[in-house]
Amino acid sequence: MDLVLGSGGAQPIVEVLVSGGRVPWAGHTAEHAMGEIYEIIKGAKTALVFVNTRFQAEFAFQELWKLNDDGLAIALHHGSLAAEQRRKVEAAMARGAIRAVVCTSTLDMGIDWGDVDLVIQLAAPKGASRMVQRIGRANHRLDEPSRAILAPANRFEYLECRAAADAILGGHLDGEPARIGTLDTLAQHIMGCACSEPFALTDLYDEIRTAGPYADLSWEDFETVVDFVSTGGYALRTYDKFRRIVPGQDGLWRARNAQAVLAHRMNVGAIVSPAMINVRIGGGKRPMGGRKVGEAEEGFFEQMKPGDTFIFAGQVWRFNSLVGADAFVSPAPDKDPMLPSWGGSKFPLSTYLAGRVRAMMHDEAEWPALPPDVQEWLGHQKVRSIIPERDEMLLETFPHGKRFHLVCYPFEGRLAHTTLAMLLTRRLDRLGIGPLGFVANDYAVNIWALKPMDALDLDELFAQDMLGDDLEAWLAESFLMKRAFKACALISGLIERRHPGQEKSGRQVTFSTDLIYDVLRRHQPDHLLLRCARADAATGSLDVARLGEMLARVQGRIRHAALDRVSPIAVPIMLEIGRERAPGDAAGEMILAEAEEDLIAEAMA
Known part of the structure; x- marks a missing residue:
């Protein structure tokens, strides 16, 4: 399907790829389309192949190299690669020596290469x-159209x-909501100003408020940040190392000494790369360093609490504790994993696109333009369950195997859905339902339990007060706040x-920040950095604001379908369960393929 998109001047052309005439039920890598993508690259001069995560970049690069019998110059570019390696790729592109680059948002903006004639998403x-930005990387020549191909990985993604x-x-076009300037970044700016020249408090305050994100900065918050930079705050002011700026006899503030200036200039920056956590076998409050079974990004562990189970390297593990840069786990071979792992998108589905997808599903007049298998999928959903209206949220309950499932479809993005699932499992546990685990993607949440959930009071279950005490209690149990505090302390x-x-x-940074975090929680719970950590966790790691808007939107508008078996649109989220397997695990892949066939047959029967 080709769509001509008005953009002023030459009109870009976008094609939504239906590889082999079908759209997969589930998946996130578009692996099914790699052969066709490779053939498309062969016909292009230079192609940028965009993905949303580094995991997807590595996977797509390897898959394309397996198909590269023609010896095409295909490169990889993402933020985890060494800067020297990225510069080599960029230089080769400038020379026109590369046919395709698999890349993340590191090439969203920046240098323009005139030889790029195709963008593949x-x-x-x-x-x-975001897609407009990426399309704009192609054909930066007057009156030549940019061309882009979107390769959806599953049926929900086709609609998206x-x-x-x-x-x-x-x-x-959807845009990012206006952001309020963070106080940890402001602290860095104030220190930078002091390193440049002495400043008067009122003059600097007036200047800072001319910046949009800080237009509403209160004088009280400004003074609190200045006090933090000059003393570290009430609980830390006895430690001389935290005194970085001082007032002079002239009333102006300046850097305390040359060492403070040097330290600032060596550490300036507001981007904190995610640290890798060692996964080690061990348990208890004072675990000994056990055998290392691998590494994972700390974001995977920060929302866990002791006792949660998850899949890693093809095995089910019980999470015991997080100490410094080590996550201690123990085998849990007889348990269903509470937190299946997957390489999903790091970008949340935009609110605008989510609304358009819900509208497209509800409006049957849109269906004839969809591929036949997607039309059939939605048609069976209408017969077997419910197609909700745009402003409604569908919630389905059904048995499967020896478990009872609750699947809801908020379409609010993975971050908000993960937070929602965490809070719902707490409520279900209090109700005696016995929740065993959950999985979330950009479109849906699936929770499975020991007991049926057909008779629940759904308005009470999804009441907005879950963002109060339930959220605070969960944050106190998880490691999320410590990790958010670490980023704020560095910035x-x-x-x-x-x-x-x-x-x-x-490891040294983590130990230092964890120690200070514990001190501040005990002696100054309203410390500036604890406030920053809560705000950062709420916006960056939890998407609490979006979750709150969703809970308000669905009050009194939840459509419940109590089913006797899985519905067609529930199949994709059901297939997320246990999706991760060890590399080369042929038996595991066979089991997953059989499970997919069984689920599809059950849903379409």
Whole structure:
């Protein structure tokens, strides 16, 4: 399907790819389309192959190399690669020596290469504005159209790709909501100003408020940040190392000494790369360093509490504790994993696209333009269950195997859905339902339990007060706040990673921030950085604001379908369960394939 998109000057052309005439039920890598993608690359001069995560970038690069019998120059570019390696790729592109680059958002913006004539998006873009930015990487020459191909990884993503293309065609671009300036970043800026020249408090305050994100900054918050930079705050002011700026006899504030200036300049920056956590066998409050079974990003563990189970390297593990840079686990071979792992998108589905997808599903007049298998999928859903209206949320309950499932479809993105699932399992546990685990993606949440959930009071279950005490209790049990605090401590300059002639390891930084975090929680719970950590967790890791808007939207508008078996649109989220397997685990892949066939047969019967 080709869509001509108005953009002023030459009109870009976007194609939503239906590889082999079918759209998969589930998946997130677009693996099914790799052969066709490779053939498309062969016909292009230079192609940028965009993905949404580093995991997807590595996977797509390897899959394309397996098909590369022609010896095409295909490169990889993402933020985890060494800067020297990225520069080599960029230089080769500038010379026209590369046919394709598999890349993440590291190539969203920046240098323009005139020889790029095609942009390929593997999996859904998650936002129309983001897709426009990526399309704009192709054909930066006057009156030549940019060409892009969207390769959806599953049926929900096909609807999302169609929604994105239609949005661009109509000029209805989604944008990021206005952000309020963070106080840890402000602390870094104040320190930078002091390193440059002495400043007067009122003059600096007036200047800062001219920036949009800080237009509503109160004088009280400004004074609190200045006090933090000058003393570390009430609980830390007895430690001389936290005194970084001082007032002079002239009333102006300046850097305390040359060492403070040097430390700031060596550590300045507001991007904190996610640390890797060692996964080790061990347990108890004082675990000994056991055998290392692998590494994972700390974000995977920060929302867990002791006792949660998950899949890693093809095995089910029980999470016991997080100490420094080590996650201690023990085998849990007889348990269903509470937190199946997958390589999903790091970008949340935009609110605008989510609304368009819900509208497309509800409006049957849109269905004839969809591929036949997607039309059949939605048609069976209408017969077997419910197609909700745009402003409604569908919730399905059904038995499967020896478990009872609750699947809801908020379409609010993976971050908000993961938070929702965590809070719902707490409520279900209090109700005696016996929740065993959950899985979430950009479109749905699936919770499975020991007891049926057909008779629940859904309005009470999804009441907005879950963002109060339930959220606070969960945050107290999880490691999320410690990790958010670590980022805020680094950005604000409270903790320094680099010193002349040396650099702290991730483990050393984690130990330092964890120690300070515990001190502040006991002695100054309203400390500036604890406030920053709560705000950062709520927006960056939890998407609490979006979850709150969703809970308000669905009050009194939840459509419940009590089913005797899985519905057609529930199949994709059901297939997320246990999706991760060890590399080369042929038996595991066979089991997953059989499970997929069984689920599809059950849903379409």
